[in-house]
Amino acid sequence: MIPELGHYALVLALFVAFVQAGPPLVGAATRNAAWMSVAGPAAIAQMLLVLVAYGALTWAHVVSDFSVQNVVQNSHSLKPMLYKVSGVWGNHEGSMVLWIVMLAVFGAAVAAFGRNLPPTLKARVLAVQGLIGIGFLLFILTTSNPFIRVVPAPLDGNDLNPLLQDPGLAFHPPFLYAGYVGFSMAFSFAVAALIEGRVDPAWARWVRPWTLAAWSTLTMGIALGSWWAYYELGWGGWWYWDPVENASFMPWLAGTALLHSAIVVEKRDALKSWTILLAIVTFSLSLMGTFLVRSGILTSVHAFAVDPARGAFILVLLAIATGGSLLLYSLRAPALKAGGLFAPVSREGALVLNNLLLSTATATVFIGTLYPLFLDILKAGKVSVGPPFFNATFVPIAIPLVAAMVVGPFLSWKRADLGAALTRLWVAGVVVVVCVAVTAYVTAGGGPLLALVGVALAAWAIVGSLVEFAERIRLFRVPLADSWTRAVHLPRSAWGMTIAHAFLGVSIMGMTATSAWQSERIDSMRPGQTASLAGYDFRFDSVGPVAGENYKADRAIFTVTKDGQPVATLTPERRSYPVTRMTTTESAIHTTLFSDLYIALGDPTQNGTAWIVRIYHHPMVPWIWIGGVGMMLGGLVSLTDRRFRIGAPERRRAAKAGLVPPAQPAE
Template identity: 60%
Template structure:
């Protein structure tokens, strides 16, 4: 019965979405308050219906209701409860339901927290959001219904893909979708503003909190996905430039550019055309990622293997919203003005520089991702564009961008002084030079690039701290006064510093692990030892264990450091009988920011020697800790009372005489 209730709630949500997609925009057009008032009500009612639908599907998984096709294909009665719940979104149909639920949550949040938005803009935003929601609800009901019945019901299910039976799946997809889908609000604001004819600094202030919220979630989601693949797949890598990884990275790059561009538009009423275009392109890249994952055109551990016919449906949605929004933009762009003029050396100029390189980087990743697919469609030739291409093209684009990051906060609006900014950054410059010298002095071999990479990372980290110290007046006023000023700084200042420091920390981890990682591949028998990067790894033997829905052979190792300290490490090979699939469970020991990573390979035919792969990964955890700092920076900025999630209050005078479209 709960399954039918969930299906019925999904149909009702579609009906309400249709109402929301028509009446509020019509009310905005006719200036009819009653029609515009239907937007918030239908948005909140729609999210409640989708919550009911999602709860019904979750109940079917928890109860192992094998009369539902989706549960049969992705669950098993012996599966642990946590993975029964996460299995709800560990498949195409369930994840699409989560996707639309999050879309509805963002729309209803605008309805509830956007009380100070101009009524016509709010109505159009909710209308555009409903257009997207309607399209994807139709996609679910027509091609990807998660509530289809299986008659007769089988006694048992097929279990979930073993690599998805991990705590990372409980965290990674929801965070990623909150980022992916969250950019729909920026898109809706952009399209609504183009329809409404209002593009001004106030619009940028309204859209920036929503963009920041989505960006923080996407940052955390990408980091969690990277770490999940790192420890779950047993390959020892943290990034592979997989096309589906790129699909989430592209909107992150574009969204980062949008955040900085919106800041210029808010503060200086400049870059209006570019900011609106970025809002459209960022969500367009999110839609492109959805198409790549669900169309069947990619083969990836991250991708859902689905019927290509579903890909045609998503491609139609893609063309409708991307083509429609860009056509509207082209129609309205000629009526928009670029805004105030500024010198190249200024804070605006630094942010434009930031946008230039971030957008170029996103375009580079887009070309590298889509070119093999396009070539195969046109010529039938299959090629692979991997890490060498991306490292060669993406890396050089990031270097000038990171060099410029600390300068931005020290440049004045409209016209700045680059030399004066450099003089205020002398501590960061000195720290970077020291880092380069230390790396060259205490490492062996040709480490020039590694030393420069360390220097660049330290430059970004210390530069972000110098910004806070400078704002507090440290060194110019008494220490007590500086401390009081520091405590009184706006939270957005701390958020910016945290985010920039996070970028530096991630870069530090990337440079360290790429330059100084060691790998040892050997065959070992119980009692044997091997030296890896100055540490001894002893193989203590194998133990067989039974899990709730798997069998595993556990390898027991002891890590012996040069000082004699010993640490046990366990790694395992698992086998899931229902799916007939093996997995590798890596053994990882973390000390400070570095890790020793051990993975088991195949055993010899006689059951004696076992292939063992051992990596030492210096400072690798900084890659993900840096991403956490970035996300926390976004949260800190959102907590600033001047940048609440919602619209800023406008004065009565401003409300009475709105600025005409530019």
């Protein structure tokens, strides 16, 4: 009965989405306040209905209701409870329900907290969200119904893919989907602004918090996915430029450009047309990622193996959303009034350079990801595009991007003095020289020259961001009490920018160090043998069977010492899941702030007396994920800025003039 309730809730949500999309659009065009007012309650009703559907599917998984096909295919009675819950979104059908939940939650948030929005803009934004909801609810109900029954019901299920039975994968998809779907709000605001024919600083103020929320959660989702791949797959790497990895990275790059271009719209009323285009492109890239994962054209540990009919449906949605919005853009964008003029060397100029480099980087990843797929579809041969291509094309774009990122905040609006800005960064320059010299000395010149460039960029980003913050609060130029007062009263967005930029440098340092100076050893080892790597000794003590809730495993014990002193005891496993007949590698990692010792247990040799063992030493690899968490934190701090919770400037000025009643601040 509960699965049927979930199914009916999805059907009702579809009808509510039609109500959310239709009357508000007509009402906004005719200035009919009653029709426009339908949008808010409809958005909230749609959210409640899809939450009911999601709750019903979760209930079916938790109680192991094997009369539901989705539960049969993706669960098992012996599966731990955490993975019964996360298994709801660990499959195609359930993940699409989570997708629509995120979409409905964002729409309901605008309905509840968007009281400062002009009624016509709010109605159109929610109507566009309703149109997106219609497309995906139709997709779920017609091709991906998660509530299909099985008669007769089997005694047990097929279990979840063992690679997904992991804490990292339990939390990675919700963050990733919140980022993907969150960019739908920027898309809806862009389409609504095109319909109205008006983009101004107030619009940028309204769209930025939604973009910040999406960017922050997508940052965390990508970081969690990278961390999972690092410790779960047993290959010791953190990024492989996999097409599905790239599918999440491209909207992140475009979303980063959108965040920065919206600042120019808000501060200087410029780059309006470009910002609208970025909002459309960013969400379109999110839809493309959804298509790649579900079309069946990719073979990846990240992809859902589904039939091409579902991919065709999403491709149609992608064509309608992208094609329709770009058509509207081509018709309305030329009429948008240009904003204020500025010199090339200015804060605006730095943000334009930022956008150009980010857009070029996005295009590079886009071409490298899709070109081989197009060739394969056209039967024109197979081309392998992997890390060497992306490292050779993306890194040269990232270097000037990070270098300019630090200088930009030191430039004034409209016109600036580049020499004066660089002079104020002399401390960062000194630190960069010292870091490069120390690194070259410690590594004795080992590693590629590009590694020293990476160290320089990381130090430049970290110290430069801190120097900019110190300039804001006039640190060491006024009494410390005054600096503290200035820091307390700084806008939260200034705090967030400093945090995000500095932690990007932290991630760059981790990426550079582990890529350039990692060491590895792959050996066939017997219990009692010792292998040495990076100054550490790894003694293979023993290996024996252990049993988990739904798996059996061979667990090895390694004692790690350095200079005869014990460092850690590591216990890697090789697990076998009898239901799915799959084997996974559970690596063992000893981590410190500055390095990881990593062991993965491979297959036994033919005679069974020895095991293939992979041992890695990754210097500073934890910094990659520390930086990712820090960047998300920076975005969330910016999101708490008071300016995003009060009326936009134009509306406040109009209220003071008595033209409109002052709006109450959103909570």
